[in-house]
Amino acid sequence: MGIIEFYKNKTVLVTGGAGSIGEALVRTLLKFNPQHVVLIDNNEAATYDLEQDLRSSRLSTFIADIRDKERIEPLFEGADFVFHLAALKNLPMCESNPYEAVKTNILGTENVIDICLRENVKKVVFASTGKAVQPTTVYGASKLLAERFITIANVRRRDYGTRFASVRFGNVLGSRGSVIPLFRRQIERGGPVTITHEDMVRPGIVLSQALKLITSVGELARGGEVFILKMRLFRIAEIAKVMIEELGPKYGHKYGAVKTEMIGIKEGEKLAEQLITEREQQRTYETDEMFVITPDLKELADVRRFYRDLAAKGEIKPYVLRDPVFANSVDIKRVLKSLGYL
Numbered sequence: 001m002g003i004i005e006f007y008k009n010k011t012v013l014v015t016g017g018a019g020s021i022g023e024a025l026v027r028t029l030l031k032f033n034p035q036h037v038v039l040i041d042n043n044e045a046a047t048y049d050l051e052q053d054l055r056s057s058r059l060s061t062f063i064a065d066i067r068d069k070e071r072i073e074p075l076f077e078g079a080d081f082v083f084h085l086a087a088l089k090n091l092p093m094c095e096s097n098p099y100e101a102v103k104t105n106i107l108g109t110e111n112v113i114d115i116c117l118r119e120n121v122k123k124v125v126f127a128s129t130g131k132a133v134q135p136t137t138v139y140g141a142s143k144l145l146a147e148r149f150i151t152i153a154n155v156r157r158r159d160y161g162t163r164f165a166s167v168r169f170g171n172v173l174g175s176r177g178s179v180i181p182l183f184r185r186q187i188e189r190g191g192p193v194t195i196t197h198e199d200m201v202r203p204g205i206v207l208s209q210a211l212k213l214i215t216s217v218g219e220l221a222r223g224g225e226v227f228i229l230k231m232r233l234f235r236i237a238e239i240a241k242v243m244i245e246e247l248g249p250k251y252g253h254k255y256g257a258v259k260t261e262m263i264g265i266k267e268g269e270k271l272a273e274q275l276i277t278e279r280e281q282q283r284t285y286e287t288d289e290m291f292v293i294t295p296d297l298k299e300l301a302d303v304r305r306f307y308r309d310l311a312a313k314g315e316i317k318p319y320v321l322r323d324p325v326f327a328n329s330v331d332i333k334r335v336l337k338s339l340g341y342l
Helices: 003-007 020-030 044-054 069-076 091-096 098-118 138-159 179-188 207-220 236-247 298-312 329-338
Strands: 011-015 036-041 059-063 081-084 123-129 163-169 193-195 201-205 226-229 232-235 260-262 284-286 290-293
Touching (some): 011 020, 020 044, 036 044, 036 069, 044 059, 069 098, 081 207, 098 123, 098 138, 123 138, 138 163, 179 193, 179 236, 201 207, 207 226, 232 329, 236 260, 284 298
Parallel strands (some): 011 081, 036 059, 081 123, 193 260
Antiparallel strands (some): 284 290
């Protein structure tokens, strides 16, 4: 079954539906001819703007917070699929407001799980992050716990039928709060472009890749897996260099006029981020486009066996650690063009 047929005539609910990924996901889902798309977000302005822009009879928008279980529970009634994207994501803000991150990213996720089980939602896809791997920040730790909640919820599904899976994103290039829009604003002002460290690297994907991954997982998931798109690594300093060269003249700045400034690594920030731990590698498989980490819970042994059987048939491969693939200036320019910057 193709992706379009999978979502056709279904009711899909998206938490955090007015965020960068959520908005794009809602727009994509509406193209799949669903019966209904339900958007939940606590950002009034962004939700209103999206509603006015789309004006679709198949879209219902609600101002609601996943922390408020009593408020959101009726909104899940009749949902076939749920994409849980709502989260606090800003690293410094989560560090200085840790309990707020816990209430949204952990307790809010538990609310979503409980409601989805009670409403017999078919599948739930949770948006996680590479920062959940061996976390050193409040944001990463909160996402790791939420990811574990999602996996263990599949043990409870035996009484309900709901399947839960996670998608572990790298940096979604160009999304709200990412370095590319920040660098663009800094270049427009004439600099400086602030870089935390010259050796900082991040796995990155563009929004279209993120959408392809998260919608396909809705179809593929058997329960408890973590899916990761194969991504190139981007050197943050190289992104800044290319953007200054390409956008500086566009904003009227002479060559060499826009400078960079090293501001130092933020608290808990890593120079490089892993997407798969050594322990996870032993139960990870790969397709041409993604890695699939199978659950390690004994109660979900059937899921691990399913992927082992696929590997034995040669349909997918066991994971093999390879040298990372770095994006070059041509790749960065291609990303900037896709974002409409060039």
